[in-house]
Amino acid sequence: MWRRSPIHLRQSFVARSFSQSTSIPKNLQRVRDHGFDNVMEVEKKIRRALHLQSYLLSQPSGSLPVSQLDVVARRYHAFGPHETGNFLLKHPHVFHVFDHPVQRRLWVRLTPRAALRLRQESDAVRSMLPDAVRRLRKLLLLAARSRRLRLEHIRLVRHDLGLPDDFLQSVVLANPSFFRLVVSSDFPDDPRAKYVEFVDEPDDGNDLAEFTMCAIERTRELQYRERGADAEDSRFAFLINFPPGFKIGKYYRIAVWKWQRLPYWSPYEDVSGYDLRSLEAQRRMEKRMVATIHELLSLTVEKRMTMERIAQFRQAMGLPKKLKAFLLQHQGIFYFSTRGNRGKLHTVFLREAYRKGELVEPNELYLARRKLGELLLLSPKKANLDRMLTSLGRGMDAFSGGSGAKSKLIGDEGEQRSENEDSGSDSGVESQFVD
Known part of the structure; x- marks a missing residue:
């Protein structure tokens, strides 16, 4: 029986491996990046504190047994x-547990320092409202x-976009030249039948081309200005930074090199x-999906979003069905973390936006939300309980009265103190799944 020589076997193996390098391999295993996982460990504490905080603020007195x-x-x-x-x-810096003077039971309320962070985050949301309107317009253009x-999908990502809780009235209905609320006549009471639509007014003074320019295109433009003709190869490239320990073989490197130079259609293009139907068009569409997720994460305040929230835009934005495998295929652009919510939610980070666990270009709202995590990380041994109890005694007016405690905490000027601390976070992160 005729057998192939070892030389022919080696040559066929090399040819077969090289033929497989024309596309990025699928079904890649996830490589952990502890820098991003540590961010989610802090986020887990923040999420729990926000759940308790929101329930406390729903009480008229701001306190509860x-x-x-x-x-x-x-x-x-x-x-x-x-x-x-x-x-x-x-976490005595956030929650104050005290003995009720009448009922003789343990009660809990927020400390003035936590209430101050609530107020400052609310101020940051108001100050960044014009930028949030712009982000919402670009989000609609991605469809x-x-x-x-x-409307229900936008409501779930409102905190990611920096929108206020009443964004329907303060953003959508308050800007009829930018947005249009469309309600289905067949199901007027069904929240799933309500849509927010982009309005392109010719007299609004805004250039539509500016809205349809992606964040990665701005980065390429800066590189081209710095490098000149040397940046011509990066015309369709993405910033790639693989996690530590990610093994990059020779043929995988060739596949990434070819993929970086593959042209694709803009996420804002219909x-x-x-x-x-052609293979070339399908490859361009796959790269367009990467650009769409990249642009979606770039529109968020913290450059991250749960995979379940990204999946809700699958049909409108043309995203892949197997989203998890697709994200793992591009671990140099995105990081997929399972930490932070007992494995029920999966957070997707934009790798290029972070360095050493922090945003490269932080904004006002991000800095305000991060301060609550810093307050939760403070050691309880370092809590000056006497000073905190004295502060609570001087600022108890904020917890009294018949109206809601949240508005009083936000509006009370007497709780501001010169502690050289910024805001925390009052915006909760939903932990439910998206169908």
Whole structure:
């Protein structure tokens, strides 16, 4: 029987490996990056604190018995037995546990320092509202064919975009020249039948080309100005930074090199009229999906979003069905973290936007939200309880009265103190799945 020589076997193996290098391999294993995972470990504490904080602020007095808060936390926020009390005691800079003078039970309320962070974050949201309007307009343009998205989907990502909780009134309805609320006549009461649509007014003074320019295109433009003709090869390239320990073979490097030079259509361009049956068109569409997710993350305040929230835009923006495998295929551009919410949510980071666990270009709202994490990380041994109790005694007016505690905490000027500390975060991160 005829057998092939070792030389022929080696040559066929090399040819077969080289033929597989024309596209980036699929089904890659995730390589952990502890810098991003540590960010999500802090985010886990912030998320838990925000759940408790929102329930406290829903009370007229801004305070609640610890036993009642424990029941709510165990039922709705996956706290374990006795876990709520331990969490409150571990973070005395945020929660003040005290003995009620009449009922003789342990009650809890926010400290003035936590209330101050709530006020300062609210100020940051208001000051960045024009930028949030611009981000929402670009988000609608990413749905290139219809230029509209479901109101419920926008509501789920409102904190990611830096929108206020009442964005429907303060942003959508307050700017009829930018947005249009479309309600289905067949199901007027169904929230899934309400859409926010992009309005292109010729007299609004805004250039549509400026809205349809991606963040990666601005980065390439800066590189071209710095490098000149040497940046011609990066005309369609993305910034790639693989996680530590990621193995890059020879043929994988060739595949990435070819992929970086592959032309693609802009995420803001309507491709419904193109013939997408050829192999070249399918490869361009795959790269366009990468650009779409890249642009979606670039529009967020913290340059990250859960995979479940990205998946809700799958149909409107033409994203792949197997989103997790698709993201793992491009680990040099995105980082996929399972930390932060007991594995129920999966957070996607834009790698180029972070350095050593922090944003390269922080904004006012990001800095305000980060301060709550710093407050939670403070050691309880360093809490000056006497000073905090004295501050609570002088600022208790904010917790009294018949109206809601949140508006009083935000509007009370007497709680501002010269502690050289910025705001925390009052915006909760939803932990439910997106269908």
